[in-house]
Amino acid sequence: MINDLLIQNIKKxxxxxxxxxxxxxxxxxxKTIPKKEFLLTQxxxxxxxGFVLEGCFRIFIIDKKGHENTLYFAAKDWWVMDIDSFxxxxxxxxxxxxxxxxxxxxxxxxxxxxxxNSVPSAEKLFRIMSQKSIVAWQQRLIRNHxxxxxxxYNYYISTYPDIASKLTDKQIAGYLGITHEFLxxxxxxx
Amino acid sequence: MINDLLIQNIKKxxxxxxxxxxxxxxxxxxKTIPKKEFLLTQxxxxxxxGFVLEGCFRIFIIDKKGHENTLYFAAKDWWVMDIDSFxxxxxxxxxxxxxxxxxxxxxxxxxxxxxxNSVPSAEKLFRIMSQKSIVAWQQRLIRNHxxxxxxxYNYYISTYPDIASKLTDKQIAGYLGITHEFLxxxxxxx
DNA sequence: TTATCAAGTTGAACTTGTTCAACTATTTTA
DNA sequence: TAAAATAGTTGAACAAGTTCAACTTGATAA
Numbered sequence: 001m002i003n004d005l006l007i008q009n010i011k012k013x014x015x016x017x018x019x020x021x022x023x024x025x026x027x028x029x030x031k032t033i034p035k036k037e038f039l040l041t042q043x044x045x046x047x048x049x050g051f052v053l054e055g056c057f058r059i060f061i062i063d064k065k066g067h068e069n070t071l072y073f074a075a076k077d078w079w080v081m082d083i084d085s086f087x088x089x090x091x092x093x094x095x096x097x098x099x100x101x102x103x104x105x106x107x108x109x110x111x112x113x114x115x116x117n118s119v120p121s122a123e124k125l126f127r128i129m130s131q132k133s134i135v136a137w138q139q140r141l142i143r144n145h146x147x148x149x150x151x152x153y154n155y156y157i158s159t160y161p162d163i164a165s166k167l168t169d170k171q172i173a174g175y176l177g178i179t180h181e182f183l184x185x186x187x188x189x190x
Numbered sequence: 191m192i193n194d195l196l197i198q199n200i201k202k203x204x205x206x207x208x209x210x211x212x213x214x215x216x217x218x219x220x221k222t223i224p225k226k227e228f229l230l231t232q233x234x235x236x237x238x239x240g241f242v243l244e245g246c247f248r249i250f251i252i253d254k255k256g257h258e259n260t261l262y263f264a265a266k267d268w269w270v271m272d273i274d275s276f277x278x279x280x281x282x283x284x285x286x287x288x289x290x291x292x293x294x295x296x297x298x299x300x301x302x303x304x305x306x307n308s309v310p311s312a313e314k315l316f317r318i319m320s321q322k323s324i325v326a327w328q329q330r331l332i333r334n335h336x337x338x339x340x341x342x343y344n345y346y347i348s349t350y351p352d353i354a355s356k357l358t359d360k361q362i363a364g365y366l367g368i369t370h371e372f373l374x375x376x377x378x379x380x
Numbered sequence: 381t382t383a384t385c386a387a388g389t390t391g392a393a394c395t396t397g398t399t400c401a402a403c404t405a406t407t408t409t410a
Numbered sequence: 411t412a413a414a415a416t417a418g419t420t421g422a423a424c425a426a427g428t429t430c431a432a433c434t435t436g437a438t439a440a
Binding site for chain 2: 063133
Binding site for chain 2: 396397398399400
């Protein structure tokens with residue numbers, strides 16, 4: 001069943017009756033995104049919340065210097081969206097691009113609101129998911145402050161080997177917050 | 191009334207009936223923390239979620255080199271806790287210290303669980319608070335990657351002038367992720 | 381299959397930020 | 411109020427990371 005992965009993902013966060021799980025999953029519609037195509041581009045409003053079934057996405061921002069700075073990569077079993085743009089229905093600063101042929105399950109904003117009203121336990125699910133996400137962002141910020149680029153590189157490739165193997169060094173550099181030239185020099189020394 | 195500030199804070203996130211607001215607030219108990227004392231120390235388990243009524247806290251981690259790296263400052267109308275330690279009841283990596291005589295409202299973990307069960311709308315409240323928090327952490331990470339220390343300093347003091355005025359330069363440097371010597375040099379040049 | 385384009389490498393000069401040490405305020409405490 | 415502790419400043423040497431340009435390698439498409 002197409003929703004199996006989503007169900008497993010939900011179960012990692014909360015234990016819900018099967019009826020709730022099914023009702024939640026029914027709001028999500030599959031979509032295929034070919035490699036290099038965008039799920040969201042800077043300036044447009046994020047109208048979906050996505051769950052990745054296959055492939056991988058890069059969520060990045062283009063800064064004033066024209067550099068692509070990657071917020072995160074979302075592979076199978078990750079969530080993908082611009083939470084600020086989705087919540088507040090304002091133009092996004094982010095680009096979300098498939099780096100492989102990919103497949104996602106999407107829920108629209110209207111359906112998400114409806115979901116919260118009709119399946120109250122969804123509030124708990126997304127509260128817990130959000131709180132776990134805060135922990136991850138805090139830890140990433142700490143690593144950025146306390147560790148060198150080399151340590152951050154080693155941390156990423158050992159923590160997310162499956163994602164890292166799909167990425168070019170240029171993409172990884174954009175995630176670490178360094179230039180790809182410097183990443184090349186780091187790798188040579190190790 | 192002591193809970194006025196908390197009620198106003200909640201109302202910024204969700205609109206709830208007064209009965210719910212009161213029931214939520216009743217779980218929170220006031221506590222006074224003198225300047226320099228700790229609400230939480232590294233290694234202990236975070237047993238509370240706090241809302242700051244007066245004063246200011248510094249939430250920081252001591253890294254391998256012995257440097258104090260500040261995750262954030264929490265002044266009046268901010269929330270303060272180690273969300274990872276609180277959720278998972280595991281030893282905290284964080285220290286939370288009052289940098290002024292301070293007053294907080296605290297809810298214990300047991301009461302928080304009870305609150306979610308007895309006041310279902312609390313799920314929505316904390317979901318929305320958490321989602322806003324994710325946005326803030328994402329934006330901070332982007333600023334850390336795309337901006338120089340000087341830009342980050344100017345951003346902080348102009349965005350949070352009331353908090354910045356309570357802090358020493360050493361404390362601000364620890365938040366920006368730079369040494370206090372370098373902050374001193376930045377300030378001289380501007 | 382060759383031409384093209386993007387990814388990765390390397391070096392030299394440069395900028396940003398650190399370290400350490402010595403010094404000068406400014407607070408805090410006895 | 412004097413002594414002690416802490417915060418802030420400055421300089422010099424250093425390390426981390428950037429920039430730009432030239433080159434090599436690998437992938438992609440006509």
